[in-house]
Amino acid sequence: MSSLQALKDRLAPIVDLGKxxxxxxxxxxxxxxxxxSGHRAEQMGTLQLLSHRLFTSEETGRLLEEAARxxxxxxxxxxxxxxxRVVRRDYDKAVRVPAELRAEMARAAAEARPVWVKAxxxxxxxSFLPVLERQVDLRLRYIGCFDDVEEPYDILLDDFEPETxxxxxxxxxxxLKTRLIPLIAELxxxxxxxxxxxxxxxxxxxxALDKSVIELFGMRPDTWRLDPTVHPFASGAGVDDIRxxxxxxxxxxxxxxxxxxxxGHGLYGHQLPRELARLPTGQPCSLGIHESQSRLWENLVGRxxxxxxxxxxxxxxxxxxxxxVELDDFVAAxxxxxxxxxxxxxxEVTYGMHVILRFELEQDMVNGRVALPxxxxxxxxxxxxxxxxxxxxxxxxxxxxxxxxxxxIGYFSTYLLGTVMSVQIxxxxxxxxxxxxxxxERGEFAALREWLxxxxxxLGRKYSPQETLRRAxxxxxxxxxxxxxxxxxxxxxxxx
Amino acid sequence: MSSLQALKDRLAPIVDLGKxxxxxxxxxxxxxxxxxSGHRAEQMGTLQLLSHRLFTSEETGRLLEEAARxxxxxxxxxxxxxxxRVVRRDYDKAVRVPAELRAEMARAAAEARPVWVKAxxxxxxxSFLPVLERQVDLRLRYIGCFDDVEEPYDILLDDFEPETxxxxxxxxxxxLKTRLIPLIAELxxxxxxxxxxxxxxxxxxxxALDKSVIELFGMRPDTWRLDPTVHPFASGAGVDDIRxxxxxxxxxxxxxxxxxxxxGHGLYGHQLPRELARLPTGQPCSLGIHESQSRLWENLVGRxxxxxxxxxxxxxxxxxxxxxVELDDFVAAxxxxxxxxxxxxxxEVTYGMHVILRFELEQDMVNGRVALPxxxxxxxxxxxxxxxxxxxxxxxxxxxxxxxxxxxIGYFSTYLLGTVMSVQIxxxxxxxxxxxxxxxERGEFAALREWLxxxxxxLGRKYSPQETLRRAxxxxxxxxxxxxxxxxxxxxxxxx
Numbered sequence: 001m002s003s004l005q006a007l008k009d010r011l012a013p014i015v016d017l018g019k020x021x022x023x024x025x026x027x028x029x030x031x032x033x034x035x036x037s038g039h040r041a042e043q044m045g046t047l048q049l050l051s052h053r054l055f056t057s058e059e060t061g062r063l064l065e066e067a068a069r070x071x072x073x074x075x076x077x078x079x080x081x082x083x084x085r086v087v088r089r090d091y092d093k094a095v096r097v098p099a100e101l102r103a104e105m106a107r108a109a110a111e112a113r114p115v116w117v118k119a120x121x122x123x124x125x126x127s128f129l130p131v132l133e134r135q136v137d138l139r140l141r142y143i144g145c146f147d148d149v150e151e152p153y154d155i156l157l158d159d160f161e162p163e164t165x166x167x168x169x170x171x172x173x174x175x176l177k178t179r180l181i182p183l184i185a186e187l188x189x190x191x192x193x194x195x196x197x198x199x200x201x202x203x204x205x206x207x208a209l210d211k212s213v214i215e216l217f218g219m220r221p222d223t224w225r226l227d228p229t230v231h232p233f234a235s236g237a238g239v240d241d242i243r244x245x246x247x248x249x250x251x252x253x254x255x256x257x258x259x260x261x262x263x264g265h266g267l268y269g270h271q272l273p274r275e276l277a278r279l280p281t282g283q284p285c286s287l288g289i290h291e292s293q294s295r296l297w298e299n300l301v302g303r304x305x306x307x308x309x310x311x312x313x314x315x316x317x318x319x320x321x322x323x324x325v326e327l328d329d330f331v332a333a334x335x336x337x338x339x340x341x342x343x344x345x346x347x348e349v350t351y352g353m354h355v356i357l358r359f360e361l362e363q364d365m366v367n368g369r370v371a372l373p374x375x376x377x378x379x380x381x382x383x384x385x386x387x388x389x390x391x392x393x394x395x396x397x398x399x400x401x402x403x404x405x406x407x408x409i410g411y412f413s414t415y416l417l418g419t420v421m422s423v424q425i426x427x428x429x430x431x432x433x434x435x436x437x438x439x440x441e442r443g444e445f446a447a448l449r450e451w452l453x454x455x456x457x458x459l460g461r462k463y464s465p466q467e468t469l470r471r472a473x474x475x476x477x478x479x480x481x482x483x484x485x486x487x488x489x490x491x492x493x494x495x496x
Numbered sequence: 497m498s499s500l501q502a503l504k505d506r507l508a509p510i511v512d513l514g515k516x517x518x519x520x521x522x523x524x525x526x527x528x529x530x531x532x533s534g535h536r537a538e539q540m541g542t543l544q545l546l547s548h549r550l551f552t553s554e555e556t557g558r559l560l561e562e563a564a565r566x567x568x569x570x571x572x573x574x575x576x577x578x579x580x581r582v583v584r585r586d587y588d589k590a591v592r593v594p595a596e597l598r599a600e601m602a603r604a605a606a607e608a609r610p611v612w613v614k615a616x617x618x619x620x621x622x623s624f625l626p627v628l629e630r631q632v633d634l635r636l637r638y639i640g641c642f643d644d645v646e647e648p649y650d651i652l653l654d655d656f657e658p659e660t661x662x663x664x665x666x667x668x669x670x671x672l673k674t675r676l677i678p679l680i681a682e683l684x685x686x687x688x689x690x691x692x693x694x695x696x697x698x699x700x701x702x703x704a705l706d707k708s709v710i711e712l713f714g715m716r717p718d719t720w721r722l723d724p725t726v727h728p729f730a731s732g733a734g735v736d737d738i739r740x741x742x743x744x745x746x747x748x749x750x751x752x753x754x755x756x757x758x759x760g761h762g763l764y765g766h767q768l769p770r771e772l773a774r775l776p777t778g779q780p781c782s783l784g785i786h787e788s789q790s791r792l793w794e795n796l797v798g799r800x801x802x803x804x805x806x807x808x809x810x811x812x813x814x815x816x817x818x819x820x821v822e823l824d825d826f827v828a829a830x831x832x833x834x835x836x837x838x839x840x841x842x843x844e845v846t847y848g849m850h851v852i853l854r855f856e857l858e859q860d861m862v863n864g865r866v867a868l869p870x871x872x873x874x875x876x877x878x879x880x881x882x883x884x885x886x887x888x889x890x891x892x893x894x895x896x897x898x899x900x901x902x903x904x905i906g907y908f909s910t911y912l913l914g915t916v917m918s919v920q921i922x923x924x925x926x927x928x929x930x931x932x933x934x935x936x937e938r939g940e941f942a943a944l945r946e947w948l949x950x951x952x953x954x955l956g957r958k959y960s961p962q963e964t965l966r967r968a969x970x971x972x973x974x975x976x977x978x979x980x981x982x983x984x985x986x987x988x989x990x991x992x
Contacts, residue, residue: 016542019535020516023523031527035719036737039515042774043733046512050546223531237539241532278538 041110116405156410234265291418537606652906730761787914
């Protein structure tokens with residue numbers, strides 16, 4: 001057997017452990033009896049520990065060296081050459097981190113979740129503070145495993161958006177911030193009537209509608225699940241086992257938008273290269289690329305006029321109170337621009353500022369520029385500065401997201417990177433497909449699904465996020481198409 | 497650190513992997529999109545492989561030797577002395593089996609399940625035959641790993657009911673068979689009216705009733721789940737994470753009985769010794785002991801007159817069509833003795849013969865006394881001989897159970913061993929508690945739960961099944977109390 005094949009055989013169970021962890025995590029958030037979190041923390045820690053040990057063993061290193069020699073004459077674009085690149089990068093990072101630290105990070109995440117759930121419910125930052133301190137301390141220990149670091153935050157960011165530096169993100173985000181603050185002031189339209197989006201939207205009807213929208217977008221029912229959870233996410237254990245979740249609030253129909261968002265994540269997972277399923281190269285490229293897919297379906301499709309021309313009658317049928325609401329008024333309402341406190345409820349124009357404030361605060365946390373007990377104050381000040389709002393309590397402020405409880409510091413920026421990239425991908429897909437808007441207006445999504453599969457999903461993790469984007473669109477990340485999209489969509493006023 | 501502690505630290509992740517596999521298996525049967533079974537087979541295989549490798553490593557062997565020396569002066573009843581005994585036995589068995597064979601057994605089980613589901617739906621034994629051949633072949637390879645074997649089947653049985661030989665089971669089963677065949681002839685009461693047990697029993701009402709019965713029996717809602725599945729089972733990932741399942745047939749109320757059955761399994765898992773949760777000794781003793789718990793709640797409680805004196809009004813309220821059915825008639829109907837084709841629907845008197853025929857056929861399969869293509873014929877002949885029935889098709893015959901698809905050959909006998917032991921345990925619990933029937937008639941189950949916890953569950957896996965039973969009841973397995981129970985319950989005619 002070649003060393004390359006031996007390396008692949010060694011990597012396959014590690015990929016399996018990763019997918020197993022994803023199912024345990026899905027289970028914890030969607031199914032597990034709450035008291036089970038203690039056991040679950042142990043189980044997640046064990047999987048993490050075993051996976052890390054297997055991957056960082058000398059045997060993996062030796063096989064990697066030998067396989068690299070075996071494959072050095074291969075086309076750099078071949079699957080095998082890409083595998084060596086990706087594994088070498090992962091390996092060089094992983095061997096720096098002691099298995100015990102990895103396991104503690106996994107355990108801390110599982111243990112923190114119920115603390116966060118309760119702290120958020122009680123709007124009690126103090127009860128969350130020890131958990132946050134532990135998480136930040138673990139990240140500092142993690143950063144300490146690396147040397148020749150440009151900025152400490154680079155290390156955290158790289159785990160979510162590989163080969164992307166804090167400086168690069170800062171440049172994009174500064175460009176966005178400069179434009180977004182005046183754009184919000186210009187485009188906000190507080191007097192658009194969206195009162196009909198609040199009312200009686202029964203759980204069962206929302207669920208049926210959500211299922212119908214993912215069927216419409218396209219999925220094989222024997223490969224997907226849709227379940228309720230507190231904080232929606234997408235997960236799964238492989239291309240044929242896709243799990244998306246949503247959150248039902250019977251006073252709004254927002255589960256529909258979160259379902260369309262998670263559909264985008266799910267479709268990415270579903271269209272990853274099947275032949276690389278048990279290799280690192282067959283996994284998603286980065287969280288930014290992942291988010292470009294979810295935001296594309298949520299916003300570019302799901303808040304567009306052509307989509308609603310097709311789908312609105314079905315929604316009106318489901319929720320008869322919308323029978324008297326004109327399509328134009330409905331589309332204007334779901335695209336209402338108005339600064340708000342909760343990131344996941346934010347409109348397209350204000351959304352970016354939610355991310356930018358987190359990106360900035362995370363760097364402050366890691367660099368010690370903000371003491372953690374002062375975090376709510378720092379949070380509230382930025383919300384006021386960027387969005388002009390007062391934060392009434394921490395549940396609507398610093399405690400709103402689950403990420404820091406999970407130790408995912410460095411994650412948030414991928415939301416905005418993905419959002420920016422989604423417009424670049426959309427424009428290229430539109431160009432290639434030709435009549436994409438007409439197709440959507442007819443409820444046809446196959447061409448879009450296939451384009452995304454062929455140009456984005458099929459690349460898996462073979463290339464860096466920016467190289468993946470370049471291959472899909474001809475350009476690396478660029479804030480301009482996104483800003484132009486916002487201006488053109490919102491300046492004209494949205495009319496169906 | 498002592499070697500004993502090092503051994504415990506080495507065993508904990510192995511126990512975690514076992515619990516992780518249990519959740520993946522629960523997920524596969526209760527939640528997973530069906531197309532996911534390919535991935536799942538790989539993941540289960542990987543967990544099995546890693547667990548086996550960790551456990552059978554030389555390091556485990558070395559720590560076991562050293563820990564054994566450290567603990568040789570301990571009281572044999574101490575947790576640590578028991579741990580050494582249990583781990584030594586497991587280790588000596590496990591090191592004989594190559595990891596690759598273990599992994600293939602796990603993979604084969606996951607891959608076989610959808611084949612069995614379809615074969616059963618189509619009543620098509622031919623499509624199941626290759627899967628069964630693979631499973632039997634794997635078991636023969638497994639048996640081949642052991643020497644000085646009394647009977648080949650001993651090896652399979654020992655995996656489900658440790659330290660219990662085929663000869664011992666045969667002796668008990670022969671005693672039962674001799675009495676059960678005439679007892680069935682004597683006690684069958686085909687003309688009892690049970691027509692009201694078929695009709696309109698809507699899923700939602702059954703589910704609410706099932707939830708209320710497990711609440712009544714006693715459970716902490718934040719530690720339990722109840723979900724629908726095809727073939728009910730109990731699982732979980734620890735004392736605080738108990739998952740039971742049931743099957744809803746809207747034309748009968750049988751989900752109630754399967755829920756009471758699985759409750760018994762769940763309670764066992766819930767009351768295992770918490771302080772040994774990540775050690776082999778903190779796990780269930782055997783499948784026979786497990787089944788003694790489920791049968792106790794299903795039959796000794798759930799088909800008893802005192803229970804129904806309490807619970808029947810609630811059932812009548814849920815299913816108004818029972819409003820005109822007298823309690824006596826209802827209790828007689830749910831205890832109707834009548835030979836039938838499906839094991840899990842069998843009454844208490846005929847149940848044993850379903851198990852005995854499987855126990856005999858399994859030995860024939862392993863010993864080559866029946867060719868696998870002839871299995872349906874052999875099955876049908878035994879059903880005719882033992883129960884006097886003709887099998888109309890394989891879905892109602894040889895394909896009815898999932899066990900062989902999962903490779904669980906040697907499992908069935910534990911159902912009857914457990915049923916026999918359940919009566920011994922019940923009688924001893926009644927004696928100790930004093931007024932158990934009166935308590936049940938008042939809907940009080942705490943004393944029974946606690947007695948089972950203290951005398952059975954808390955022992956975990958510290959002792960062999962027979963020693964566990966002896967400590968709980970003062971006697972090892974004995975068919976007589978079970979036979980006497982059947983005679984006394986059914987001869988008199990059941991009257992509330």
